Amino acid sequence: MLWMMKTNSEIAHIANEVLTKYVTRGGVYKVFHEIMNAEGIKFREVESSSNDFVGALTKGNNGQTYIMINCAIDNEGRKHFTMAHELGHYFLSHQLKQNTFYCSKNEIVEEGAWKDTIEQEANHFASCLLMPEEKVKNAFLGILSRSRKAKIKDFLHIKNDGTFGIWVPIRDELTKRYGVSEAALRYRLQQLKLAKFEFGS
Numbered sequence: 001m002l003w004m005m006k007t008n009s010e011i012a013h014i015a016n017e018v019l020t021k022y023v024t025r026g027g028v029y030k031v032f033h034e035i036m037n038a039e040g041i042k043f044r045e046v047e048s049s050s051n052d053f054v055g056a057l058t059k060g061n062n063g064q065t066y067i068m069i070n071c072a073i074d075n076e077g078r079k080h081f082t083m084a085h086e087l088g089h090y091f092l093s094h095q096l097k098q099n100t101f102y103c104s105k106n107e108i109v110e111e112g113a114w115k116d117t118i119e120q121e122a123n124h125f126a127s128c129l130l131m132p133e134e135k136v137k138n139a140f141l142g143i144l145s146r147s148r149k150a151k152i153k154d155f156l157h158i159k160n161d162g163t164f165g166i167w168v169p170i171r172d173e174l175t176k177r178y179g180v181s182e183a184a185l186r187y188r189l190q191q192l193k194l195a196k197f198e199f200g201s
């Protein structure tokens with residue numbers, strides 16, 4: 001079998017290679033279409049009768065690779081995460097294992113581990129691609145260090161108290177910068193051990 005499971009750091013490394021190749025500045029979501037063009041991938045937003053269908057990576061009989069996403073996704077962050085997830089299947093060479101991935105709502109998760117290895121790899125890739133470790137770290141710590149309310153400058157424990165007020169400007173700034181949902185951002189910050197959340201959404 002040509003396809004092999006990858007560790008999180010291998011996945012981060014592959015995501016960083018893509019970023020180095022295609023992104024000069026700003027969020028990667030702005031150049032998704034350039035990446036797909038350069039890789040010879042055709043992009044389609046499709047209507048689906050299934051509510052469950054979110055995105056897919058498929059190869060046509062003619063060998064053409066397509067990324068398709070459900071046009072009913074109305075949340076920009078969710079849409080970007082889905083595109084990054086499908087690019088994950090592509091750049092992690094999952095096509096060597098199977099030709100087509102139809103990814104459902106339950107498989108594309110912005111906020112945590114998923115039991116299926118292949119889907120988990122694509123989710124981790126999406127997280128690393130959209131929110132590169134070093135950039136997110138610098139941006140997060142930069143805002144935190146300028147916050148007059150934050151006492152600790154390298155970690156934020158957010159609860160239903162004054163710490164929530166420190167979180168709000170960080171959340172607003174970073175979700176906008178990286179084109180991600182709050183759920184995806186929270187998960188990434190926790191994973192990078194920069195923040196801990198103890199409140200509902």
Ligand SMILES: [Zn+2]
Pocket residue numbers: 085089101102103104107108118119122
């Ligand atoms: Zn998938």
